[in-house]
Amino acid sequence: MKTIGIMGGMGPMATVDLMQKVIVATKAIKDQEHIHTVIDNNTNIPDRSECIFGKGPSPVPEMVKSAERLTTMGADVIIIGCNTAHYFLPEVQKLVKTPFINMIEETAKFCAEEGYRTLGLLASAGTCASGIYKKEFEKLGMTLLHPEEAEQEIIHEMIYDGVKATNYNYDAAPAQNVLRAMEQRGVEAFILGCTEVPVAVQMYKLQGCFVDATEVLAEKAVAWAGGEVISSLPRRSNK
Known part of the structure; x- marks a missing residue:
C-alpha cells in the first residue's frame, strides 16, 4: 500500500483525531495490515484565520516545509487536517510535487x-x-x-x-x-x-x-492508499 502523509500541528489535537480516523477507517486485523502513515506536527505554521483577515503572516512557507519533510519521509499523498489551510492549498501545491487530497x-x-x-x-x-x-x-x-x-x-x-x-x-x-x-x-x-x-x-x-469532513478525508485517504475502508459516515435512507 501507499504511504499517507499528514500535515499536522493545525492544531495538535485535531492532528491526533485525523490519524485516529485513518486507523479506524482501515479494515485490518493486525498491525501489518494498517497503512504506513507519517506525520509532521508542525506547530510553527501561522494561524490561517489571522492571515485570511490580514492580521498575521502567510502559512504557506511553513506548509511547504511540512510537505517537503513528509515527502522526504516517503509520503505518496498528503492530507491536511485543517480546513482553513485548504484556502492556501492551490499555492502550496504549485510548490510541492507530492499530490494532496482536497478535503x-x-x-x-x-x-x-x-x-x-x-x-x-x-x-x-x-x-x-x-x-x-x-x-x-x-x-x-x-x-x-x-x-x-x-x-x-x-x-x-x-x-x-x-x-x-x-x-x-x-x-x-x-x-x-x-x-x-x-x-x-x-x-x-x-x-x-x-x-x-x-x-x-x-x-x-x-x-x-x-x-x-475529517472522516470524509480519512476514508478517501485510506482508499487512495489501497486499504479497505470501514465507513462510519452517515448514510441517508431516503436518498
Whole structure:
C-alpha cells in the first residue's frame, strides 16, 4: 500500500483525531495490515484565520516545509487536517510535487451523492470568510448556510477557547443553541468544517446530524492508499 502523509500541528489535537480516523477507517486485523502513515506536527505554521483577515503572516512557507519533510519521509499523498489551510492549498501545491487530497472537494462530493440539499457549516471564522466550502457546495447544486454573525462568534470561541485550549469544562450550551437555530432555518445536516469541531462534538456531547469532513478525508485517504475502508459516515435512507 501507499504511504499517507499528514500535515499536522493545525492544531495538535485535531492532528491526533485525523490519524485516529485513518486507523479506524482501515479494515485490518493486525498491525501489518494498517497503512504506513507519517506525520509532521508542525506547530510553527501561522494561524490561517489571522492571515485570511490580514492580521498575521502567510502559512504557506511553513506548509511547504511540512510537505517537503513528509515527502522526504516517503509520503505518496498528503492530507491536511485543517480546513482553513485548504484556502492556501492551490499555492502550496504549485510548490510541492507530492499530490494532496482536497478535503473540501471530497466533502462536497459526499454530500451531493447522499442527496443533501441544504447544509450548515460549522467552522472557524476564517474558513467561513474564505468561502472555500460555499464555492464547492454551490458548484454541485447545494445550499450551504453559515451561522449568523453572533452565532459565528460562539462557534469560533468554542473552537479556540474550548478545544484548542484543551478546556474540557467549557460551556458549549450556546453552541448547541446555534445548531437548533440553524435547523429551524432549514439545515438538514451540519458540515464539521473545522478539525476542532468533531473534537468539540465529542468533548461537549453536541447533538445533531453531522457530516465530519475529517472522516470524509480519512476514508478517501485510506482508499487512495489501497486499504479497505470501514465507513462510519452517515448514510441517508431516503436518498
